[in-house]
Amino acid sequence: MIRIEKQAWDTMVAHARECYPRECCGAMLGVEENGVRLVKAARPMRNAFEGAQEDTYQLDPAEQLAVEKEARAQSFSVLGIFHSHPDCDAYFSKRDLQNSCPWYSFVVLSIQKGEFHHANSFLPNFEQTEAKQEPLEY
Amino acid sequence: MAKILIPTPLRQFTAGKDTVEVSGATVGDCLEALTAQHADLRKNLYNDEGKLRSFVNVYLNDEDIRYLGKTGTAAKDSDTISIVPSIAGGR
Secondary structure, rough: EEEHHHHHHHHHHHHHHHHOOOEEEEEEEEEEEEEEEEEEEEEEEEOOOOOOOOOOOOOOHHHHHHHHHHHHHHHOEEEEEEEEEOOOOOOOOOHHHHOOOOOEEEEEEEOOOOOOEEEEEEEEOOOOEEEEHHHHHH | EEEEEOHHHHHHOOOOOOOOEEOOOEEEHHHHHHHHHHHHHHHEEOOOOOOEEOEEEEEHHHHHHHHHHHHHHHHOOOOOOEEEEEEEOOO
């Protein structure tokens, strides 16, 4: 399961609202203990997709390296990636799955009419063919 | 020896090490040496056909090896190799 501390969660929701009606993205940093991913910090990241961002996001590799460096400095791991679905449910789409990575939890935030509505977390497999829903607390 | 930076979620497979030093003439050799030292990493980086998984991007210093010589890119002792997952998506 993944548990997101309040300050990190507030950062994620604020970033998703700021980016609306475009998709936001970012990283979740923290520690993993006894099978629980505990998110202690969230880092908003740039949506690097060069096109309509209303329905697409892409991480910037240079920024990913910087976030990794920050995580190391704080003795955290990058536990997951978050992104938003503006005016749409928080499901894991085919494109989300095909461009995912099994090392991370993927939290999707549904933003409806500019406001947070609901969220879900997913764990994709190595082949990027299936993602299990993961219990999420925030 | 070239230095490979281990992504934080994969440190569990390298006994907690942030970086692993490896010998290899090319980036591909270095990655093979890494997974020879830490066998549990292999499934994370390579598919069943022995090819790098589609989400695994590799950087030599600050350059994506897809735009250099791919895994045949020459590696020097002073080089740093980074593993960066390719992540995107959308509704």
